[in-house]
Amino acid sequence: MKNTLFELDKLCLTLPDGRAIGPLSLALAPGEILTLMGPSGCGKSSLLAAIAGTLSPAIRQSGQGRLAGQSLSGIPIEQRRIGLLFQDALLFPHMSVAENLAFALPASVRGQARQNAVRAALKDAELSGMEKRAPSTLSGGQAARVALMRALLAEPAMLLLDEPFSRLDSRLRQDMRDFVYRHLQARAIPALLVTHDSADVPAGGRIIQLEAPDA
Numbered sequence: 001m002k003n004t005l006f007e008l009d010k011l012c013l014t015l016p017d018g019r020a021i022g023p024l025s026l027a028l029a030p031g032e033i034l035t036l037m038g039p040s041g042c043g044k045s046s047l048l049a050a051i052a053g054t055l056s057p058a059i060r061q062s063g064q065g066r067l068a069g070q071s072l073s074g075i076p077i078e079q080r081r082i083g084l085l086f087q088d089a090l091l092f093p094h095m096s097v098a099e100n101l102a103f104a105l106p107a108s109v110r111g112q113a114r115q116n117a118v119r120a121a122l123k124d125a126e127l128s129g130m131e132k133r134a135p136s137t138l139s140g141g142q143a144a145r146v147a148l149m150r151a152l153l154a155e156p157a158m159l160l161l162d163e164p165f166s167r168l169d170s171r172l173r174q175d176m177r178d179f180v181y182r183h184l185q186a187r188a189i190p191a192l193l194v195t196h197d198s199a200d201v202p203a204g205g206r207i208i209q210l211e212a213p214d215a
């Protein structure tokens with residue numbers, strides 16, 4: 001594929017019981033959102049964990065991931081520049097909204113620039129003026145928007161989205177999909193989306209259908 005930012009070349013996982021997930025090969029262009037679907041237990045979350053670098057050591061991995069021209073093999077999690085969003089916002093409960101956002105900023109962003117970045121992220125999250133609020137006082141949709149902004153402030157080269165909309169009620173889901181896809185596309189950040197809900201697939205987006213692991 002022309003203009004590939006992320007690619008997987010025959011990523012294959014072997015579970016402790018010998019079953020194999022994959023091989024999975026794919027390529028993502030900047031800003032592209034590719035959806036992984038498949039039955040429960042087919043290995044969607046494990047594949048994302050392998051890409052993020054958080055896979056259980058009990059699962060063997062072969063095949064390569066490359067992000068922005070660099071192999072991910074042997075690269076520690078914190079150096080991968082891969083952001084994660086899950087079903088739950090997972091904000092730090094002991095920190096304010098602004099502290100949650102500032103936590104994600106690279107150390108190279110200092111002083112006034114840090115405050116400006118947090119303020120801009122709050123505005124993008126449609127939460128201006130709520131910097132001092134505790135995460136427990138936010139609605140589900142507000143917390144989900146902060147979680148996306150926190151992931152983006154870390155300046156990821158790509159995002160992994162593991163059922164990020166599944167806990168939101170149906171009224172909020174469409175708003176949140178539009179919100180996430182708009183911000184990823186504006187920043188040309190590619191993403192892999194795991195979902196059971198075909199309504200989550202962005203318009204015109206590609207889908208890879210996974211099958212249950214081979215015995």
Ligand SMILES: Nc1ncnc2c1ncn2[C@@H]1O[C@H](COP(=O)(O)OP(=O)(O)OP(=O)(O)O)[C@@H](O)[C@H]1O
Nearest residue numbers: 015016039040041042043044045046047056058059
């Ligand atoms: N640490 C582990 N040790 C052994 N087996 C594991 C481990 N983690 C996951 N598995 C197994 O790997 C398979 C794939 O699990 P995974 O959670 O990746 O599936 P999934 O497609 O994301 O499922 P769901 O849609 O239900 O979230 C399952 O059979 C699961 O039991």
